[in-house]
Amino acid sequence: MASNMPDDFDEQFLVCPVCMRHFRDPRVLPCLHTFCRECLQEWATKQQPLEPLSNNNSHCPTCRTQVSLPDQGVDGLRTNFYVSNLLDFAAAKKGAEPGVPCQVCKRSVEGSKSWCADCAVLMCESCTLLHRSFPCSKDHEVTTEETLKAEGGISTFHSKRHCDKHRNQELVFYCESCNALVCTACTVVDHRPGKDHNPVEITTVSQKKKETIQALLQDIDPRLKEMQTSIKEIDRKVSNLTPSKETATEQAKTYFRKLADLLQKREKEILSQIDEQCRADGKALQTKKEAIEFELVGLTSAQTFCQQAVQHGSDVHILEVGKQVQARVETLLAKQLDLESDWSDFQFVENTDVRDFEKEVQDLGGVKTKIDAPKCEVVLKPAVPGFECIAELATMNPEGRPCVTNSKAVTADMKDPSGTDVPTQLQMKGWGVWELSYVPKVTGSHRLEVKVNSQQVPGSPFEVEVKGNPVLTIGRKGSGVGELDLPVGVAVDKDGNIAVVERGNKRVQIFDKDTGQSLRSFPVDGEKPYDLDVDSNGMFVVTSWGEHFGLRRYTKEGKLLDTFKPDCMDDPHGLTVLKDGRMVVVNRPEQSSCLLLLQPDGSLLREIGKGQLQKPVFVSVDESRDTMFVTDKRAHKVFAFDLDGNPKFEFGKEGQNDGDFQNPKGITVDPAGNVIVGNGGDGRVQVFRANGAYIRTIGTVETERASGVTLTSDGYIAVACWNGHCIELYRYM
Known part of the structure; x- marks a missing residue:
């Protein structure tokens, strides 16, 4: 395809973004993007591969801008005659190449060729002379091959526009009252000058419109430069993302490794303390056990002696040892012994509740961005039980402009009048805009706490009054x-x-x-x-x-x-x-x-x-x-x-x-x-x-x-x- 294109304008300008071929009957949408008429019709009817142009409004497939179609649908869209003219120029320039036959006599003759804009045909020299000799075509606009091939020739090449109602009449007037191009015949019939119509020569109106567009172009250039500068700045910041991520990641790992080391150290201290306590308690209990066992042996021995004396001793024997036995046993029984162990199971004590520590962990480090919590704003919307209700958070930088942050940096906690948690969901809705959604179950004053980077935003905690309709x-x-x-x-x-x-x-x-x-x-x-x-x-x-x-x-x-x-x-x-x-x-x-x-x-x-x-x-x-x-x-x-x-x-x-x-x-x-x-x-x-x-x-x-x-x-x-x-x-x- 590239070989068929003229050299002084971009090929893609003549290619439909839908079918990727040269435009056929190009139609321009209100957003100024152009497509083939057939492509738009297929888009509207088959709804593939793009969204349909249905119900007179949809989105441009190129820029996604919402556009409205006229009552006539695609046929009511304006033709992009500038693109049509470029296509004619490309065809005429190719037709002027050696070996291409004349479109009138069909002969491949040598010599230059010319293009008739009125008839839209390419002619050899003979046919051109003959064409100019006919009274009906002597005033036609004919462009020579030299003009077609000359640098900037495209600027002098124009296809004439004819009236849809009067086919043989060229559009030479513009009715300002109707915003319509008209021919000479129209100014006599449908657009006669007067109260309701004001036809003016196209050249006069066109010059004013050119001046207006030129003024717009002067406004566009500075804006384009601003946007290009902004894109370069964004690219620079994008290139810094990976190094920033790597640095922050390493800092976070180092920080949490230190925290983990502290926890492990504390764990070792507690485990060592448990071991030491276990050894000390074991030694004390063993000593007490040995003392009781010693007394037990003495008392057991006295018991055995008494039993043998009673069961086997003679009267003489009993009288001989009775006094001694009595004294020994009474001494043993009278001895004060500490038979209590004075010990209870030791256990590990959680000085900090895990749930409390879990909340504390949320404050252990964070991602520092340019978000300035005191400048952030929360907008509360009326809330009704049983409906999904919304609060909007705008995250701002120190200059008070919207700024993006990560979802972990934003926390929202809501409680109903009884202190019960109301689940909240967080979703980014735009540049620096977050939507906090929740579904309250009861009426009354709810408490909404919003933090950014662990800091309360101004006004937090908020009192959200949930009530029935009207809200x-x-x-x-x-x-x-x-x-x-x-x-x-x-x-x-x-x-x-x-x-x-x-x-x-x-x-x-x-x-x-x-x-x-x-x-x-x-x-x-x-x-x-x-x-x-x-x-x-x-x-x-x-x-x-x-x-x-x-x-x-x-x-x-x-x-x-x-x-x-x-x-x-x-x-x-x-x-x-x-x-x-x-x-x-x-x-x-x-x-x-x-x-x-x-x-x-x-x-x-x-x-x-x-x-x-x-x-x-x-x-x-x-x-x-x-x-x-x-x-x-x-x-x-x-x-x-x-x-x-x-x-x-x-x-x-x-x-x-x-x-x-x-x-x-x-x-x-x-x-x-x-x-x-x-x-x-x-x-x-x-x-x-x-x-x-x-x-x-x-x-x-x-x-x-x-x-x-x-x-x-x-x-x-x-x-x-x-x-x-x-x-x-x-x-x-």
Whole structure:
């Protein structure tokens, strides 16, 4: 293959990373990596050997960046015309070699050849002259062989682009309103200059875009140098890993050998002491034994003499020795003897309990890293009995930056209110971030001790309050920082924190998902702000009804970017933003309530549910299952539609039993497709399967009026409590 390639650019640039052949109809993903169209199609359908491009989102097989496909799927991706042009250049350059026949007359003639960009054919000199003489092709762009072979010839070689609608027309204009390349005919028919279209010559727009890209290139170069420098520094540190390991290993072995020597020495001392004690006790006992035996012999001899005298002696004999025998025996019996041994078994005494010593051993040496325990941070998350609960530890270096350490350097010990151990598990989740997981069995105050390199981190031991749902209540009535007034819609921002729109204070306020602390807020326009969502770029989109109604997009900091008020909209309430930027809005005018599916620019795609919905409130979309769910508080139901607007099913009825509704409002969908609904009438938060079957009730809002609901990334349901002027967090999974 290498022999077929031109010399002035890299071969791999024209090779598809999937099939490892030259690109065929190259298509570029949003992350700017290019693949053959057929390879992407096969990837999407067969799901081998890479992950599928299904459900309009997946990961690029080269950089693993998550990408979203357009509605048309792979066919909606842009063609990489630059790569196509390079392929044409390579083919033209090879075709200009000696012996290659003309693609028009098919003869192998000597002489130079030329390439017609309009016809995409290679021609000999005769055919080139003839080609230029025809009126229909005299204006075609023809590149000579000299240009093809000249150094830098590729920069002057361009294949012309023609309009898909008008095949004989070249793309020479760019409609700024539609972000589309168009031909001259298009500017007369579909993109006529005026209010809705603004076609401009390509060269004008291209020059501005080149200047923008050039500015980006100037920003890229310093960043590349930083990254390259960082890689070199990492390589240097990697090269030091083995020497550091060997040194630390030898130091550790030496240290523990010394400890082992001390233990062995102490063992010998104790064993010697035992031997010495055994000898001393044995000698003392033997002496006592000999003394008793001596007395025993004397008494035994007297006993024998007495027995013989009594049994065999005559009266005369008895009278002769009786007095002597009596004196001897009485003397022996009267003698005070120490018959007690005064000795008990000696034993080894554990002055230090093995279990205590085991804990002490944990402090015998360690691996010293750049981790600075006083700078480490622990974030506690709400805990509920029976659920896996999490605490996050960030290990920091002395400069306060995240730093990696080994798992043995981190210890976590938790005890419940009775002092019983609660098993904990430790897992690294990222650069310098550790997840401490545990499953408490009881409610009450638990004690969590966290150490890094045998040092307590700041705040340790922590008091972890384990309680039932709700695990956290955020806010109270008021207009100050952290206070709420009539919260309605809730959403999770790009950082995982909880954003809420307040009707009373006419603002959006963002709270920390773990602590409930207010992070920031910004005012919003409109008389009655209602719901909000976050688009793929992290921007807030907010609805408001009443006077100055509309749909407004704000930056993360709260700067107003866009206001959408299409003619079809007059009473917007609930809102969901799709991954591709399209928006689904609940529109609730009298007698004609419906859902509006809008383009990212706010223009109408279609109306959904008109004539079926009575008083819709909130909407949530499960894009992976092509289903949108909308609550209807007048019908006391949830209606399901597909994204084309076709009704699928409905579930629920008015009542107080499991699965019944009382003015259903907030709604969201979990990753498994289950539907979570909050009741505005009785405050119950219920979970249903994707088909509407009731599963369980998560909890009941104390103020009996649940509004918007959303699911956080770490498994909690945030419920806006209209009457309670707060947000309640419920553990869900």
